[in-house]
Amino acid sequence: DEHAFVLKPTRSLLDLPKPTQATPLFMYADQIKGVKDSQFEATGHVEMRRLGQRVWADYLLYLQQSQELHATGSIRFDQNRNTLLGPELHLNLKTGTGDMPHPRYNLGETNAHGQAESLHIASRENYTLSNATYTTCSADKEDWILKAGTLNINQGTQIGEARDVTISWLGVPFLYSPWMDFPLNSQRKSGFLGPVFGATTKGGSELTVPYYWNIAPNMDATLAPRVMQKRGILLNNEFRYLQPSYTGEVRLNVLPSDMLTKTSRTYFGLKHQQTLPANLLGAINYNYVSDDSYFRDLSDSINSASQINLLREGVLSYNDGGWWNAQMRVQRFQTLQDPAALVVVPYHRTPQISLNALHPIATGTFKFNSEFVDFSHPTAVNGQRVVLYPSISYPLISSPGVFVTPKIGFHSTTYSMGANNAAQLPANQTRSLPIISLDSGLFFDQETSLWNPNYIQTLEPRAYFVHIPYRDQSRLPVFDTAQAGFNFDQIFSENRFIGSDRVGDANQVTTALTSRLLDRESGEERMRFILGQRFSSISPKVNLTIPTGTTNKSDILLGFSARASRTWSMDSLLQYNPSLARNELFNASARYQPEPGKVLNFGYRFMRNTLNIPNNFIDHINVSAQWPLYGRWGSVVRTNFSLHENRLVEGLAGLEYNQDCWTIRMVAQRFAVSTAQASTGFFLQLELNGLVKVGPDPLQTLRQSIPGYTKTNQPPNSASLPNLYD
Amino acid sequence: CGFHLRGQAKLPFETLYLQVPNEYSPLAQELRNSLVSNGIKLAKKSGEAQVVLQIVRELPEKKILTLGGSGRVLEYQLLYSVSLRLYDQQQNDWLPAQEIVIHRDFPWDDTQVLAKQQEEVLLNENMRSDLVQQIIRRLSFAKLRAQE
Numbered sequence: 001d002e003h004a005f006v007l008k009p010t011r012s013l014l015d016l017p018k019p020t021q022a023t024p025l026f027m028y029a030d031q032i033k034g035v036k037d038s039q040f041e042a043t044g045h046v047e048m049r050r051l052g053q054r055v056w057a058d059y060l061l062y063l064q065q066s067q068e069l070h071a072t073g074s075i076r077f078d079q080n081r082n083t084l085l086g087p088e089l090h091l092n093l094k095t096g097t098g099d100m101p102h103p104r105y106n107l108g109e110t111n112a113h114g115q116a117e118s119l120h121i122a123s124r125e126n127y128t129l130s131n132a133t134y135t136t137c138s139a140d141k142e143d144w145i146l147k148a149g150t151l152n153i154n155q156g157t158q159i160g161e162a163r164d165v166t167i168s169w170l171g172v173p174f175l176y177s178p179w180m181d182f183p184l185n186s187q188r189k190s191g192f193l194g195p196v197f198g199a200t201t202k203g204g205s206e207l208t209v210p211y212y213w214n215i216a217p218n219m220d221a222t223l224a225p226r227v228m229q230k231r232g233i234l235l236n237n238e239f240r241y242l243q244p245s246y247t248g249e250v251r252l253n254v255l256p257s258d259m260l261t262k263t264s265r266t267y268f269g270l271k272h273q274q275t276l277p278a279n280l281l282g283a284i285n286y287n288y289v290s291d292d293s294y295f296r297d298l299s300d301s302i303n304s305a306s307q308i309n310l311l312r313e314g315v316l317s318y319n320d321g322g323w324w325n326a327q328m329r330v331q332r333f334q335t336l337q338d339p340a341a342l343v344v345v346p347y348h349r350t351p352q353i354s355l356n357a358l359h360p361i362a363t364g365t366f367k368f369n370s371e372f373v374d375f376s377h378p379t380a381v382n383g384q385r386v387v388l389y390p391s392i393s394y395p396l397i398s399s400p401g402v403f404v405t406p407k408i409g410f411h412s413t414t415y416s417m418g419a420n421n422a423a424q425l426p427a428n429q430t431r432s433l434p435i436i437s438l439d440s441g442l443f444f445d446q447e448t449s450l451w452n453p454n455y456i457q458t459l460e461p462r463a464y465f466v467h468i469p470y471r472d473q474s475r476l477p478v479f480d481t482a483q484a485g486f487n488f489d490q491i492f493s494e495n496r497f498i499g500s501d502r503v504g505d506a507n508q509v510t511t512a513l514t515s516r517l518l519d520r521e522s523g524e525e526r527m528r529f530i531l532g533q534r535f536s537s538i539s540p541k542v543n544l545t546i547p548t549g550t551t552n553k554s555d556i557l558l559g560f561s562a563r564a565s566r567t568w569s570m571d572s573l574l575q576y577n578p579s580l581a582r583n584e585l586f587n588a589s590a591r592y593q594p595e596p597g598k599v600l601n602f603g604y605r606f607m608r609n610t611l612n613i614p615n616n617f618i619d620h621i622n623v624s625a626q627w628p629l630y631g632r633w634g635s636v637v638r639t640n641f642s643l644h645e646n647r648l649v650e651g652l653a654g655l656e657y658n659q660d661c662w663t664i665r666m667v668a669q670r671f672a673v674s675t676a677q678a679s680t681g682f683f684l685q686l687e688l689n690g691l692v693k694v695g696p697d698p699l700q701t702l703r704q705s706i707p708g709y710t711k712t713n714q715p716p717n718s719a720s721l722p723n724l725y726d
Numbered sequence: 727c728g729f730h731l732r733g734q735a736k737l738p739f740e741t742l743y744l745q746v747p748n749e750y751s752p753l754a755q756e757l758r759n760s761l762v763s764n765g766i767k768l769a770k771k772s773g774e775a776q777v778v779l780q781i782v783r784e785l786p787e788k789k790i791l792t793l794g795g796s797g798r799v800l801e802y803q804l805l806y807s808v809s810l811r812l813y814d815q816q817q818n819d820w821l822p823a824q825e826i827v828i829h830r831d832f833p834w835d836d837t838q839v840l841a842k843q844q845e846e847v848l849l850n851e852n853m854r855s856d857l858v859q860q861i862i863r864r865l866s867f868a869k870l871r872a873q874e
Binding site for chain 2: 279296302303305306308309319320321333338340341343344346347349400401442443444445446447457458459479480482484487489493498499518521522523524525573587605607616618620622640642645647649650671672673674675677678704705707
């Protein structure tokens, strides 16, 4: 909440002024002997105090002229919030410099602590230790420890710098480095991120060591070399920038020589968004991979491995918040083929120009949609298409309880064919259609629900008429058009096709009944039930390649969703075919989320391959969860099992163990990447708190793919860090 | 049965300032139109309105819902979430910070990319209209909440 006051964490309790000669110095001891203006000598339970500094000792000698202090026997020296313990201390109070042999230290801010052979104090904020140890674990349970030949702790820059470093975890030394640096607090700083160890069937054993480079507050980069035993070194690089008028990111991943394929493999991705003068907005999204199997071989995530058509587009749009807007897009794709299941390469749109307007006229609305596209393709027929569709809708009745809105429009399309016209489609064609529709509905409320007075129940019948005359469209090309999916959004739209190459003939009415339960206090929707069906007085004749149904009754759609409490919710949809007396589609999902960080999702999905997607027979069980386990263990799981193919399509599980000063994460995964291949892998990351910065972790993508996932134990800065595994 | 035709349900305030991350976003425009058609006067400055509707975040997302045996996506889930809060000039909550999430299951086909892109745009538009309706409905239930 931005209006709440937040205490700013400070590095020390007091913002200390520089001590001067005038700063009073207090001394307590069993016995103090002194020579005026020359020296003090204190013995027994000595305590010396000055602003921001305290020294306890058995014996202390202080020379007033040089401000030198020598102390021996059970020293404790507190400075800022740091504590230094040792047998002996030399300190110059004027310069702030000093030395302490065999010290033990504790940095108050982070509780990092350790010991050393010797300590040199260069200033109040700068300490150099030799043969030192460093850990952020609690003193009685030092699970990890860093040993360094020299260790510099600079609290001014908040950076620790170590040379000749060995890091041990649970007593086992596992990393040696001649040099490393690490942040002393959680601020965004350049440095190494938690390395990831892994093993995959495609790459063998592997190690990724990400380095985060904080170039400027609005610019950063992550360099993550990934060493794969079977393939070589893949250099993953990401660069991000953010400016008031533009923002973007660049990715360049290069495997200079793949030992398996003997080729160089590359992925390049650029996303850029730019605000331009005169209410223009520009955007570029460009992707390139060197070969079809780049993601199948080298990606760890389903999101990238499942990509078939990589987008390459530039968009320039105009929007001044007024009643019209315009857009120009140039779009191409790189299609990644699976040799066992080739897909048709989509048309390029070079360019697509659209102009849309929406303007109120009295109580009605004037709407104008228009589009010009130049469709190009290497083998299929090329062509240009212009679509103009002005329409007017005017509500006859518009009250909270009743609405009746007729709409009339005129849809006209002009084609001009170009190269590759093998089917000899006419060079120029036009299609003009009036489109008439009438949308109407009623809203009833029942203030006192019979069985629960906390809810308001609604009843909302709706009827939607559409009339579109028939035009023979069999000689028109198909550039960007497909049969629309059958769903509640579709049955209330004019055209049963998506895309402008076909406009379906229609003389039909869609009827639907919705009933909701609303929370009387908040107005939140607790439950919703919808039943809908379309009735047609004609048998539609306009088709793509596959004939549509010849009955004049559509399938019946039945939807139910409930959010009974904050804990339970469910969703279900049924598409029933009355003429074949069978279900075409059925899905049901339930979510149990007792608190943030705990979610269970169960789902069953069924869809026949009746439409034009012959291989997409869905009969799947989906289960996903984010759940804390016993003690310090947490887990995330996602599975997707195809009953139709009797195959585990996705199985991913992640485990996280959080100890006070370290975290270990493990991911085991197996998912299909092509008809014949699966990606199988195991990844492990050890994170030592306060030493290796929290960075992208292998669980991140998995977590985000779980519906209802909430972040837990995330330090505030990690949200801004990139995800390497996406 | 106790059903009756919905009557003139007025929103419980007259002037509103809409605070959005991007005032040209389609959601902001649709929300403004809907508020105006519900008889609300939109203020130019936050200080001039009875209440402030703050759209804290608007986030459309697309997640893989079903993966096929061939490693291709069979269904995506489209999600559209909006976090909002309604408060008055004294910073008193009328609607405490809350999130509305709408989703659509979206069958995908890699051989029909251009059609699917257009379908996705339409589904996002429909989800946006649903969101605006739900926001207006919650606004009609808004009231000055007791101080915590």
